[in-house]
Amino acid sequence: MNTTVLETSRSAVAGLDSILQYRRIAIAVGTDAPLSNCKTTISLLRYRGEHCVAVIDPAHRGKTTQEVYGVGGETPIVASIADVESPDAMFIGISPAGGAMPQSLRTTIGEGVDRGLDVISGLHEFLVEDDDLWQAAQQSGSRLIDVRRNLHRKTASGISFRDGCLRIHAVGHDCSVGKMVTMLELERGLKERQRNAKFLATGQTGIMVVGNGVPVDCVVSDFVNGAVENLVQQNEEHDILLIEGQGSITHPAFSAVTLGLLHGCAPQGLILCYEAGRPHVKGMPHVALKSLQHYRELYEALASARSPAQVIGVAMNGRNLTAEQAEIEKREVQEQLGLPVCDVYRDGPGLLVDAVLRLQERSGA
Structure with a gap:
C-alpha cells in the first residue's frame, strides 16, 4: 500500500455511525481482568444484551456472564x-485506569483482526496507532x-440553548458511582411516561x-466545553436531555472534565x-470524600456560574x-438534603423521573 494513502487513512477518525449496526458482538476483556475494570462489559450486557453473544475471558471460560458479572x-x-x-x-470490554491495553487483550484483538472482524475500542491506547494491528487490518478488511x-x-x-429544552446532568462525589446507568435508566423511565427524552453519552462506554x-x-x-456545548446544540430538539457525567469536581485526577x-x-x-x-476517592485512600451537602453546594455554585442550576x-x-x-441510608440522606433519593439498580428511576418532571413544570420547559 502507498505510504501516503496509509498515513492519510490512519489520521482520519473513524465514524461512530456503524457501532449500532452490529448484532453479534463478542466482548473481549483479556485474561482475568479485575471486575472493577469491566464496567464496559457490564453495560454492554445490560443495555445491548440481545446483541452480545459471548465474552472472551480465558480465566472464566465455561461460566456464564450472570455468574461472573451479575448480568x-x-x-x-x-x-x-x-x-x-x-x-x-x-468490542473491548475493559476500562482500566489510564486506558492502557494488557498484552493478553492485544493478543485476542489480533486474533479478531486476522478473522476480519471490526474491532471497537474505548481505550486511550488507540488501535490504529499499533503498526502490527493496522497492517493486519489492511490485509483482512477489519475496521479499527x-x-x-x-x-x-x-x-x-x-x-443560549433552545427554550423548552430541559438539560439534566449527572454529577458524582467520585468516579464509578453509576452516573451513566442513572441517566440511561432515567431516559427509560421518562420514555415510559411518553416524554421526549434523550441520553447524551460523554464517555467511551456510553458511546x-x-x-x-x-x-x-x-x-x-x-x-471540552465547546465539544459538549455542540453535542447539546445538535440534540436540543428534544424536550429533555440527559447528559452523562464524568469524574468528580474534587477528584485530584479527573476534575477538569467534570467542570x-x-x-x-x-x-x-x-x-x-x-x-x-x-x-475515600477511588484508588486514593489518602484522599477522603466530603459530605453530600458539600458536593451539592459546590456543584450548584460551579454550574450556576454559567446559568442557574x-x-x-x-x-x-x-x-x-x-x-x-x-432503605435506612435512603431515608437518612433524604432527611439530610430534603431531596428524593433512590437506587436505580434496586428501585428503578421513578423518584428521579418525578423530580425531572417537577423541574420541567416549574421552568416552563
Missing part, C-alpha cells in the same frame, strides 16, 4: 474468538474504531451503548450520584448494602 443471563464466557459462533464485531479518538477543536461560545456522543476525557482541554461538562451543557437540573459507604435528586449506589441497610 447477561446465560451468555457464555469463552476462551477465544474461535469459540464464538459467527460474530460480526469485537477507536471511540475516544476525536477531532473536536472548537471552544465554547456560551450560547458504545448508544452509538454516538463525545469522549470528553480525550478531548483537548481547551475544547468542562458542567459549563458546556449548562444544566438546569443536577442528579447527585454517590456510592453509599465509600470513604440546582440539584433535584440523589442517585444512591447501594451495591455494598443489604436491602434493609439501603
